[in-house]
Amino acid sequence: MSELNRISTDGNIFGIALNYKCLYGSLQAQFNEKPYVSEPKKPVLFIKTPNTRNTSGSPVVKKKSEILQAGPTIGVVIGKSTTRVSKSDAAAHIAGYVVVNELSLPEESYYRPAIKAKCQDGFCVVGTPVAASEVSDLSNLSLKVFVNGELKQEGTTANWIRTPEQIIEEISEYMPLNEGDIILTGTPLGRVDLNAGDEVRIEIDQLGSVTNTIQEEGN
Template identity: 90%
Template sequence: MSELNKINTDGNIFGIALNYKCLYEKLKTQFNEKPYVNEPKKPVLFIKTPNTRNTSGKPVVKKKNEVLQAGPTIGVVIGKSTTRVSKSEAQAHIAGYVVVNELSLPEESYYRPAIKAKCQDGFCVISAPVEKSQVTDLSNLSLKVFVNGELKQEGTTANWIRTPEQIIEEISEYMPLNEGDIILTGTPYGRVDLQAGDEVCIEIDQLGSVTNTIQEEGN
C-alpha cells in the first residue's frame, strides 16, 4: 500500500479564518470598531461539517439567488493525535497535505464565521492527500483559482500569518486533534464569485488541484 493510501483524512475539518496578511490588513480597521473593538489574539476557528465533504469532479449545488465564492486553501492532515503539543514538535504530528476548495457564501463577520455560509452540502472539496515528505518549502507555495479556464485569483503561503505548526500548537492548547483531522490554513484576499455553469479549479503548487462544476438548485 502506498504512503498516500495510508493517510487518513476522515476526521473533523477545522478552518482558520484571517490567516493571510493580505486579508487581515484589509479588515484591520473594522476590528477596532464596534462590536469588536480589538484585533483577534488567537486563531479564529470555524468548522466544516461532514455534509460539506466533496471531491474533485463532482458538482457543487448553489441555491438560487445566493452568491457562492471559491476558497483556495491548503489542508493540513493530522497523522498522530495531539494534545498540548509545542510548535517545535508539531511537525511530527502532520501526515500530509490536501488541496481544498473551501466554498462559502459571503461572510458578514470574520470573527464569527456563520454555519449557513460555511456548512452547506458539498462546500468542502478535498483532494487526495500528498505525503509531507513530498512537499518542499511549504511557506512559499502558490494558490490559484481558475474559473472556466481563466485565472481569477492568486495567493501565496508566504502571506501566512501563522504556520501549520503554530496553528497546531495554539489549537491543541485547549482541544485535542486526532488522526485524520484536517486543518484548513485560510484563504487569501479576493474570493471569487461563482455562477451556475462555471467550472472552478483550485490549483496549488506541489499538491495538485480540484475541479468542480457549479449547478443551481432545481436544475
C-alpha cells in the same frame, strides 16, 4: 501500501479564518471599530461539517438567491493524535497536505464565521493528500483559482500569518487533534464569485488540483 494510501482524511475538518496578511490587513481597521474594538489574538476557528465533504469532479449546488465563492486553501492532515503539542514538536504530527476548495457564502463577520455560510452541502472539496515528506518550501507555495479556464485569483503561503505548526500548537492547547483531522489554513484576499455552469479549479503548487462544476438548485 504506499505512504500516500496510508494518509487518512476522514476526521473532522477545522478552518482558520484570517490567516493571510493581505486579507487581515484589509479588515484591520474594521476590527478596531464597534462592537469588538480589538483585533483577534487567537486563531478564529470554524468547522466544516460532514455534509460539506465533496470530491473533485462532483457538482457543487448553489441556491439561486445566494452568492457562492471559491476558497483556495491548503489542508494540513493530522497523522498522529495529539493534545497540547508545542510548535517545535508539531511537525511530527503532520501526515501530509491536501488541496481544498473551502466554498462559502460571503461572510458578514470574520469573528464569528456563520454556519449558514460555511456548512451547506458539498461546500468542502477535498483533494488527494500528499505526504509531508514530498512537499518542500511550504511557506512559498502558490494557490490559484481558475474559472472556466481563466485565472481569477492567486495567493501565496508566503503571506501566512501562522504556520501549520503554530496553528497546531494553539488549537491543541484546548482540544485534541486526531488522526485524519484536516486543518484548513485560510484563504487569501479576493474570493471569486461563482455562477451556475462555471467550472472552478483550485491549483496549489506540489499538491495538485480539484475541479468542480457549479449547478443551480432545482436544475
